[in-house]
Amino acid sequence: MTAVAYQIHEHAHGQVFGEVRLTYDARLLRRKRLITEAGDAFLVDLPQTTSVEAGHVFVLDDGRQIAVVAADEPLMRVTGDLVRLAWHIGNRHAPCAITPDALFVQREKVMRGMLEQLGATVTDVDGPFTPEGGAYGHGRTMGHDHGHSHAH
Numbered sequence: 001m002t003a004v005a006y007q008i009h010e011h012a013h014g015q016v017f018g019e020v021r022l023t024y025d026a027r028l029l030r031r032k033r034l035i036t037e038a039g040d041a042f043l044v045d046l047p048q049t050t051s052v053e054a055g056h057v058f059v060l061d062d063g064r065q066i067a068v069v070a071a072d073e074p075l076m077r078v079t080g081d082l083v084r085l086a087w088h089i090g091n092r093h094a095p096c097a098i099t100p101d102a103l104f105v106q107r108e109k110v111m112r113g114m115l116e117q118l119g120a121t122v123t124d125v126d127g128p129f130t131p132e133g134g135a136y137g138h139g140r141t142m143g144h145d146h147g148h149s150h151a152h
Contacts, residue, residue: 002033003042005058005066008050012057017064021071024095024106024129027052034058036066054130070128074107080120088118095131104129 018036030049035041042060052058054070078085079102086103089096094111097104105111107124115122 003060003062003064005042005044005060006046007059008046008052009057009059009065010053011055012065012067014065016057016067017060019067019069020058021069022052023071023073024131026071027054027068034066042066054128070130072126073129075104075125075127075129076107076112076115077123077125078103078105078115078120079123080115080118085115085118085120088114095129097129097131104131 018038018040020034020036022034028049028051029044030046032044033041034044042058044058052068054068056068057065058068059065078089082098082101082103086096086098089103089105089111092111092114094105104125104127105115106129112122
């Protein structure tokens with residue numbers, strides 16, 4: 001029988017059994033079979049669709065914890081007038097990671113065209129994507145409460 005994760009914690013409480021690497025899109029889930037880096041399968045069965053962040057852990061029904069790692073994925077590194085470019089990215093409700101010298105968005109042809117038309121320098125890169133959360137708190141730009149407890 002496969003172990004099941006019914007809950008998520010924001011950080012590990014004790015020893016971590018393994019890791020699962022997930023892209024940004026794959027970190028939005030409710031019920032899904034996942035496989036750790038070591039090849040161990042488990043089922044995620046959460047009460048509602050949840051945005052899982054890098055660093056969170058799935059708590060399995062047998063007490064083991066599986067850490068979530070942001071997988072490398074195709075991104076665009078955007079430089080130029082960052083405030084103006086960030087406004088346009090946000091106006092499209094696109095997830096965006098913000099650093100002091102660049103913005104990072106998922107690689108997409110229409111977004112690239114818009115950014116280049118606005119004068120941005122756009123460079124393809126691969127890396128983990130951990131964009132800013134929504135205006136209303138945790139997770140995606142849609143904003144929602146994770147609804148989980150950290151009770152021991």
